[in-house]
Amino acid sequence: MPPVPVVDLARRAAALEPDLSAAIAEVLAAGVFLLGPQTAAFEAEFATFCGRRHAVAVATGTEALRLALVGMGIGTGDEVIVPAMTAVPTAAAVVAAGATPVFADVRRETAGLDPDAAAAAVTDRTRAVIPVHLYGRPAELPDLGLPVLEDAAQAHGALDPAAPSVAAAYSFYPTKNLGGIGDGGAVVTDDDDLAALLRELRNHARGADYDHPYITGNSRLSEIEAAALRVGLRRLAADNARRRAVAAAYRAAAPDLAWHPDHPRHVYHLCVARVSDRDAYRAGRPFDTAIHYERALTQQSGYAGFVRAACPEAEGWAAETVSFPCFPEITDDEIEAVCRGLL
Numbered sequence: 001m002p003p004v005p006v007v008d009l010a011r012r013a014a015a016l017e018p019d020l021s022a023a024i025a026e027v028l029a030a031g032v033f034l035l036g037p038q039t040a041a042f043e044a045e046f047a048t049f050c051g052r053r054h055a056v057a058v059a060t061g062t063e064a065l066r067l068a069l070v071g072m073g074i075g076t077g078d079e080v081i082v083p084a085m086t087a088v089p090t091a092a093a094v095v096a097a098g099a100t101p102v103f104a105d106v107r108r109e110t111a112g113l114d115p116d117a118a119a120a121a122v123t124d125r126t127r128a129v130i131p132v133h134l135y136g137r138p139a140e141l142p143d144l145g146l147p148v149l150e151d152a153a154q155a156h157g158a159l160d161p162a163a164p165s166v167a168a169a170y171s172f173y174p175t176k177n178l179g180g181i182g183d184g185g186a187v188v189t190d191d192d193d194l195a196a197l198l199r200e201l202r203n204h205a206r207g208a209d210y211d212h213p214y215i216t217g218n219s220r221l222s223e224i225e226a227a228a229l230r231v232g233l234r235r236l237a238a239d240n241a242r243r244r245a246v247a248a249a250y251r252a253a254a255p256d257l258a259w260h261p262d263h264p265r266h267v268y269h270l271c272v273a274r275v276s277d278r279d280a281y282r283a284g285r286p287f288d289t290a291i292h293y294e295r296a297l298t299q300q301s302g303y304a305g306f307v308r309a310a311c312p313e314a315e316g317w318a319a320e321t322v323s324f325p326c327f328p329e330i331t332d333d334e335i336e337a338v339c340r341g342l343l
């Protein structure tokens with residue numbers, strides 16, 4: 001058996017091919033390629049899935065974060081707290097909105113934003129905080145009296161619909177739990193005014209009379225992408241259940257590995273453990289592994305100017321984290337092979 005891959009999008013494409021082809025054919029027949037019926041239907045279906053009033057589809061997850069911040073009135077001179085252990089787009093979106101990202105450390109146990117570290121990072125310029133549901137595990141939302149924007153790029157299906165956040169930003173990058181056949185993103189919110197504003201902002205803020213009250217840009221999702229996401233959304237709950245089962249099998253097979261802790265709503269975008277001697281561990285396994293992420297934000301050269309405080313827990317995670325094969329199409333034989341090779 002070849003090494004079990006960490007993820008295999010070709011299998012996913014093969015499994016979805018008949019439905020995807022039909023969905024694409026429908027778009028071609030309709031002859032509407034942007035901001036049409038597929039986008040509207042996907043937005044309604046994804047909002048329902050998330051238990052929120054609105055989903056506004058945009059071009060990428062990074063744009064979902066940026067536009068949500070802009071829509072929340074955040075820009076030049078403002079600071080936004082982000083966890084130091086995350087994918088760089090969390091911080092890149094803050095910079096793209098014109099604001100300053102302020103890195104706060106994460107909890108050693110969960111890799112989620114540490115509310116105490118976030119509180120310590122607050123200044124009189126702080127305007128929002130972005131907890132990241134890293135690896136698909138719900139992070140705590142710090143109660144700092146500040147607007148919360150959830151980075152849910154890795155957490156489709158993991159969020160609490162009753163959480164007191166302003167909005168959540170999703171990515172539909174192909175490897176995500178709800179992944180497209182290209183780029184995509186969405187902002188999900190209960191705020192009617194924010195949703196209406198985001199629908200303008202994603203499309204050059206063009207009003208009905210062709211006036212443009214804001215300078216923004218193009219962040220539209222294509223109709224083909226929306227149609228493909230509707231296909232994926234129909235399977236998302238089952239896919240998440242399969243991911244949970246994969247992670248449960250690994251834990252049972254190797255209870256002594258330092259697994260990223262379980263959670264009732266964990267959707268296992270990535271199944272991760274901490275391994276102190278990482279290079280030696282990864283060598284010679286009968287399965288592939290990956291690292292998400294090799295560097296904390298405090299260790300990223302391009303972001304060095306934003307570092308204010310040490311974030312040792314984030315850097316500890318970056319030094320030891322290992323991602324194991326976890327995707328809905330993994331076979332039972334492959335799960336067994338990974339289980340046998342874990343220790």
Ligand SMILES: Cc1ncc(COP(=O)(O)O)c(C=O)c1O
Pocket residue numbers: 060061062063086087089090132151153154170171172173183184185
């Ligand atoms: C935590 C996190 N935030 C934001 C993003 C940005 O999403 P995208 O790649 O769709 O712009 C990603 C995905 O790369 C991510 O993992």
